[in-house]
Amino acid sequence: MSPTVGAFWYVFLTGAAVTLWISWLALLLGGLVGVIVGMMRISKWVALRWLAVAYTEVFRSIPPLVLFFGCFYGLSYALQLDLSPFAAATVALTATASALMSEVVRAGIESVTHGQWQAAYSSGMRYDQVFRYVVWPQAIRVMLPPSIGVYISTLKDSSLASIIGYVELTKSGLLIRETTGISFEVLLIIAVMYFVINYSISLVGASLERKFKYVH
Amino acid sequence: MYEFNLAGLLPYIDPLPRAILLTLWLSLLAIVMSVAVGVFGALCRTSTNLIPRFLGAAYVEVLRNIPLLVVIYLIFFGLAQVGLRVDGFNSALIALTLNAGAYMTEIFRGGLLAIPNGQYEAARSQGMTGPQLYRYVVFPQVFRIIYAPLGNLIIGIVIGSSLASVIGVEEVTTWMRRAGDETFRYMESFLAVGVIYVVLAQTINIGRIATGNWLLSKAPVGARR
Amino acid sequence: MSTEPASPVLRIEGLVKRYGAHVVIDGVDLDVVPGQVVVIVGPSGTGKSTLLRCVNGLEDIQGGRITFEDQPVLARSRTVHAIRRRIGMIFQSFNLYPHLTALENVMLAPVKVLGESAKEVEERARGLFRKVRLEHRAHAFPSQLSGGEQQRVAIARALAMNPHLLMFDEPTSALDPETVGDVLTVMEELALEGRTMLVVTHEIGFARHVGDRMIFMDGGKIVEDSPPEEMIANPRNLRTQQFLGSILHH
Numbered sequence: 001m002s003p004t005v006g007a008f009w010y011v012f013l014t015g016a017a018v019t020l021w022i023s024w025l026a027l028l029l030g031g032l033v034g035v036i037v038g039m040m041r042i043s044k045w046v047a048l049r050w051l052a053v054a055y056t057e058v059f060r061s062i063p064p065l066v067l068f069f070g071c072f073y074g075l076s077y078a079l080q081l082d083l084s085p086f087a088a089a090t091v092a093l094t095a096t097a098s099a100l101m102s103e104v105v106r107a108g109i110e111s112v113t114h115g116q117w118q119a120a121y122s123s124g125m126r127y128d129q130v131f132r133y134v135v136w137p138q139a140i141r142v143m144l145p146p147s148i149g150v151y152i153s154t155l156k157d158s159s160l161a162s163i164i165g166y167v168e169l170t171k172s173g174l175l176i177r178e179t180t181g182i183s184f185e186v187l188l189i190i191a192v193m194y195f196v197i198n199y200s201i202s203l204v205g206a207s208l209e210r211k212f213k214y215v216h
Numbered sequence: 217m218y219e220f221n222l223a224g225l226l227p228y229i230d231p232l233p234r235a236i237l238l239t240l241w242l243s244l245l246a247i248v249m250s251v252a253v254g255v256f257g258a259l260c261r262t263s264t265n266l267i268p269r270f271l272g273a274a275y276v277e278v279l280r281n282i283p284l285l286v287v288i289y290l291i292f293f294g295l296a297q298v299g300l301r302v303d304g305f306n307s308a309l310i311a312l313t314l315n316a317g318a319y320m321t322e323i324f325r326g327g328l329l330a331i332p333n334g335q336y337e338a339a340r341s342q343g344m345t346g347p348q349l350y351r352y353v354v355f356p357q358v359f360r361i362i363y364a365p366l367g368n369l370i371i372g373i374v375i376g377s378s379l380a381s382v383i384g385v386e387e388v389t390t391w392m393r394r395a396g397d398e399t400f401r402y403m404e405s406f407l408a409v410g411v412i413y414v415v416l417a418q419t420i421n422i423g424r425i426a427t428g429n430w431l432l433s434k435a436p437v438g439a440r441r
Numbered sequence: 442m443s444t445e446p447a448s449p450v451l452r453i454e455g456l457v458k459r460y461g462a463h464v465v466i467d468g469v470d471l472d473v474v475p476g477q478v479v480v481i482v483g484p485s486g487t488g489k490s491t492l493l494r495c496v497n498g499l500e501d502i503q504g505g506r507i508t509f510e511d512q513p514v515l516a517r518s519r520t521v522h523a524i525r526r527r528i529g530m531i532f533q534s535f536n537l538y539p540h541l542t543a544l545e546n547v548m549l550a551p552v553k554v555l556g557e558s559a560k561e562v563e564e565r566a567r568g569l570f571r572k573v574r575l576e577h578r579a580h581a582f583p584s585q586l587s588g589g590e591q592q593r594v595a596i597a598r599a600l601a602m603n604p605h606l607l608m609f610d611e612p613t614s615a616l617d618p619e620t621v622g623d624v625l626t627v628m629e630e631l632a633l634e635g636r637t638m639l640v641v642t643h644e645i646g647f648a649r650h651v652g653d654r655m656i657f658m659d660g661g662k663i664v665e666d667s668p669p670e671e672m673i674a675n676p677r678n679l680r681t682q683q684f685l686g687s688i689l690h691h
Contacts, residue, residue, distance in 0.1 A: 061371070061417030062410045063378035066389055070406035073396055078218045078403035119536035119595075122497050123550035123602060124526030133553050137540045152281065159283035163382065170286060177293070184294035191282045191290060198281035 005185050008176045015172030016193055022086070022168060023155040026093035027101075030154065031147070033094065034101025041106045052102065059099035064157045067092040072164040085166035089158070097154045104146045108139035141212045148205030152198045159194075169193060222404050228395040235391040236412065242305065242387060243374045246312035250373070253313060254320020261325045272321065279318035284376050287311040292383045308380035316373050323365045327358035360431055367424030371417045378413075388412055447474050450510055450606055450637055451496065457504030458491055458661075465491045467661035468505070473606070478638045480648040480669065483658035484684060489641040490533075492658075493608045496639070497530055510605065526554060529599030533611040535591040537583040543594045544570070544579040547601045555602070562601065569597040573627050589620025593627055600631075607631065609640040643688055649673055657681045 040052035059067075072088035075081055083091075112135045120130040162171035173190035177183055260272030279287070292307040302310065331354055339349040381389035392409040396402040449472035458466035466488040473479055481489050494500045496507055498514045498521035507514040509524050537546050547566040551557045570576045573593040583591055592612055599607060609628065613621045625647050632638060632651045642648070648655050648669045655669040657678070665672060665681045673689075676682045 057418060057421070058410075058414055061375070061414040063375040063389065063413060065378045065381070066392065066406065066409055066413060069389075069393060069396070070403070070410065073402035074406040075403070077400060078220070080218060113536075115532060115534055115536035116538065118494075118499055119530070119532060119538070120550075121499060122525050122528070122530035123598070124522045124524075124554045125550065126522055129553060133549055134538055138538070141540065156281075156283035159285045160379075162285070170283065170289075173286075174289075183297040184290070187286065187290045187294045191286050194283055194286060195278060195281045199277060202281070 001189070002182070002185060004180050005176065005182055005189065008180075011172050011176060012169075012189060012193065015167065015169035016197065018167065018172075019155060019158050019169040020197065022089060022093065022161065022166075023151065023158045026090060026097050026154050026158070027147075027151045029090070029094040030097025030101050030150070033098035035105050037098060037102035038105025038109065041102065042109055056099045056102050059095045060103075064092060064096045065160050065163060067095055068160050068164055071095075085161065085164045088164055089161035089166045093154055093158055093161075096157055097150055100150045100153065101147070104143050104150060105139075107146070108143035109135060111142045112138045144212055145205060145209045148201060148208075152201055155198060155201070156194070218403075220404065221401065222408070224399050224401040225395055225404050225408060228391070228399070228405075231386070232388075232391055235386055235388045238385065239374070239377055239387040239389075239416075242309060242312070242377045242380060242385070243370075245309055246316055246373050246377065247370055249309070249313040250316035250320045253317030254324050257317060257321030258324035258328055261321060262328055276318045276321050279314055280322075284311060284315045285379055285382065287315060288379055288383060304380065304383040304385045307383055308377065308385055311379075312373060312376055315376065316369060319369050319372070323362050323369065324358075326365075327362040328354075330361050331357055363427050363431070364424060367420060367427070371420050374416050374420070375413065447476075448511075449474050451639070452508040453492075453496070453505070454508075455505035456492070456495060456502060456507060458488065458495055458500060459503045465661055466495070466502075469658075469661070469663055471656070471663065473637060473639060475605075475637050476635045477653045478632045478636075478640065478651055479654045479656060480652035481639070481641045481656045481658055482643065482645070482648065482684070483664075487658045488661045489658050490610050493530070493610050493639065493641060496608065497525055497528055526550075526602055527605045529602060529604035529607045531592070531595050531599055531607070531609045531612050533614050535583070535588070535595045535615070537591055537595055537598070539583050542580050542582055543575065543586065543597075546583070546594060547598045550598070551601050566597070566601055569600050572600070572630075573597050574623070587620055588616045589623045592616065592620075592624045596624075596627055596631075605637065607636055607638045609638065609642065611641050611643070613642065613644060645673060645685070645689060657684065659684070 037052045037055050040048045041056075043049055043052075062070075068089060071092040072083060072085065075088065075091075076083050116134055116138065117130060120134040125133070158168055159170040161168055162174060165171070167175070169190060173186050177186045180186065257272050257275060260268035261276070263269050263272075288308060288311040291302055291311050292304065295302055295307075335353055335357070336349065339353040344352065377387060378389040380387055381393060384390070388409055392405045396405040399405075451471070451473040453469055453471040456466050456469040457464070469488075469492060471479075481492070483489055491500060495502050495516075496509070496514060498516045498518075501516040510527065512520060512524060514524055515521060537543075538549065541549060544563070544566055547569060548559065548562050551562040551565070552559050567576065567579070570579050573596055575590060575593055575597070578586060578590060578594075581590075583594070586594065596612075612628070613624055616624065621644075625644060628638075628640070628647065629651050640647070640652070652669040655665075655667060655672045656663055657665040657672065657676075657680075659680050665676065665678050667677075672681065673685060676685055
């Protein structure tokens with residue numbers, strides 16, 4: 001690392017911390033919304049099912065960049081809201097993450113076999129008991145690995161917050177690039193930092209996955 | 217009070233078809249090129265030789281863990297600094313291809329690994345040559361496994377092509393930003409472009425579902441239920 | 442065990458079950474009195490398993506009536522949960538909960554559904570593990586157990602609810618031949634205790650030794666209903682003859 005760029009180490013690290021924070025927040029909120037939408041997907045009411053499908057498909061189909069733009073400029077003008085880049089980025093990231101999470105939740109629940117429902121029902125459990133004691137504990141294990149994938153994907157999407165001026169890792173890099181006039185080295189450092197963060201997360205995820213297998 | 221007014225975008229309607237075509241063209245090229253990269257990558261990753269296997273794995277891990285936006289900047293700004301000037305369209309195309317190629321590699325590898333060794337042995341024992349074996353036995357089975365993730369990845373490529381707007385490629389997202397900036401009809405331009413992307417993605421999605429139904433209709437009776 | 446000649450614990454009258462246009466059960470009448478072991482045999486796809494699932498209210502029915510201990514069994518009704526608690530069901534594919542140990546599988550419903558104290562249930566469960574001869578496997582997960590062991594845990598799980606009727610849906614069909622015997626032994630012991638049992642199986646030997654009644658079902662109907670010895674030695678119906686012939690000489 002050249003001394004010119006190295007002098008900005010603190011800016012790089014702060015940027016990385018902001019990236020971790022906002023993507024974690026979006027994963028949390030997206031997980032909450034995703035559980036609700038995912039449960040709607042398997043509801044017995046057709047209207048709820050369709051609503052959930054529409055939600056998932058719309059937010060899976062619109063590019064996150066377009067969502068950032070829509071949240072930051074669109075909502076600000078349309079609702080006369082002065083949304084901060086942070087608020088807009090959180091909303092946009094949550095929308096994308098929740099669409100992904102709703103699929104993860106649905107797949108998790110559907111992975112629990114029919115026989116499990118039958119066995120639980122035939123022991124006299126109600127729907128909510130079947131869910132709580134038999135289906136959910138199994139679904140959670142299935143949901144874990146793809147949730148790690150959603151986190152990594154959300155973390156990468158958070159780079160797009162740079163477009164609306166939110167200073168996370170990518171924007172930090174772009175600012176350093178403007179200040180120093182050095183492109184390649186700065187961008188490479190940013191890329192390496194993303195790689196290290198995401199690869200570490202995927203390693204942690206893999207070890208959690210092993211730990212979560214039924215046989216210990 | 218904000219008045220929703222889609223008509224405010226009318227002066228910008230002329231360049232829109234061109235922008236949509238550019239999005240489609242960029243996506244199409246990226247799909248074709250990343251399929252080629254993916255096939256090659258999958259062959260590397262399933263090779264018996266350690267070196268291609270390692271290189272394939274490294275390629276996949278690196279590209280899957282770096283945001284597409286950063287890859288685009290690296291190629292557009294970064295390479296320019298070391299003397300390689302690539303224009304916006306080609307930078308976006310290369311970045312998209314590298315990015316999607318990593319996912320393609322994993323999809324194809326998964327498909328290849330899912331075919332049990334006995335299938336190869338059975339085909340060989342009946343005297344099939346290499347190409348026949350792939351054409352009649354391996355590929356039809358691989359396709360059944362990969363068509364669904366492939367459809368999702370293709371949607372991902374179309375969505376990813378929106379990032380070309382940050383380096384000035386005049387595709388749909390750029391149109392949205394320009395129309396918004398010049399009319400302050402941000403919400404309208406966002407919704408219009410949102411609809412366009414939803415239509416594009418869902419068209420691919422319907423194609424994927426239709427492929428699934430077609431495959432199911434061809435499945436032997438015993439394979440259903 | 443009650444000695445009164447007893448009204449039936451389970452009464453099935455004119456039961457009809459259809460999936461769309463496909464008739465699976467076509468007018469079945471059946472009474473089971475307390476302490477009776479009823480073995481149902483017949484070719485696959487003739488509605489034997491569906492019959493058990495209807496009795497448990499896991500399937501809605503298109504005609505007829507099922508009464509368990511003087512209460513109508515209606516799928517999706519409020520009362521169905523209470524009825525299911527009194528009927529133990531053992532499945533062909535065990536359906537143990539993979540995220541719980543064998544002991545936890547047995548304890549789950551008594552603690553969570555019946556609201557009994559975990560301490561008492563655990564004591565009872567330990568006893569059940571002895572009964573099915575798996576006391577050394579109580580802390581294993583289902584994936585660590587053989588098929589025969591899993592099925593015996595499933596039997597213990599059903600017994601833990603103190604059921605008034607035990608239903609077995611081809612309990613040995615998914616097992617390796619060498620583990621079938623362990624499961625049949627446990628079932629035989631349950632029958633000797635005087636349990637009321639409804640057993641769908643292809644094990645003719647079990648039917649002969651343990652069954653009080655043998656029922657042959659074909660095409661969604663009860664074709665023949667007689668003491669096992671009699672049916673095996675002297676089947677009245679041609680289809681019964683063919684079926685028994687095919688599995689006895691197999």
